[in-house]
Amino acid sequence: MANSVEIVHICRGDLTVDLVGPYEVVCALMNRSGGSTGNIDQACTVDESLLQSEIVA
Known part of the structure; x- marks a missing residue:
């Protein structure tokens, strides 16, 4: 799954993006x-199966 992230902030070292x-x-x-x-301002790719996995406890 392709994603694009654009965030305006003076110090990107302050940020976490999930x-x-x-x-x-x-x-x-x-x-x-x-x-x-x-x-x-970057693009990233995430394995879609990681996000759709139901966690069974």
């Missing part, structure tokens, strides 16, 4: 990376 699937499975797209650089 994609949450229908069964509340979380896939981290970005975790405080980029230091003091501003803004996020």
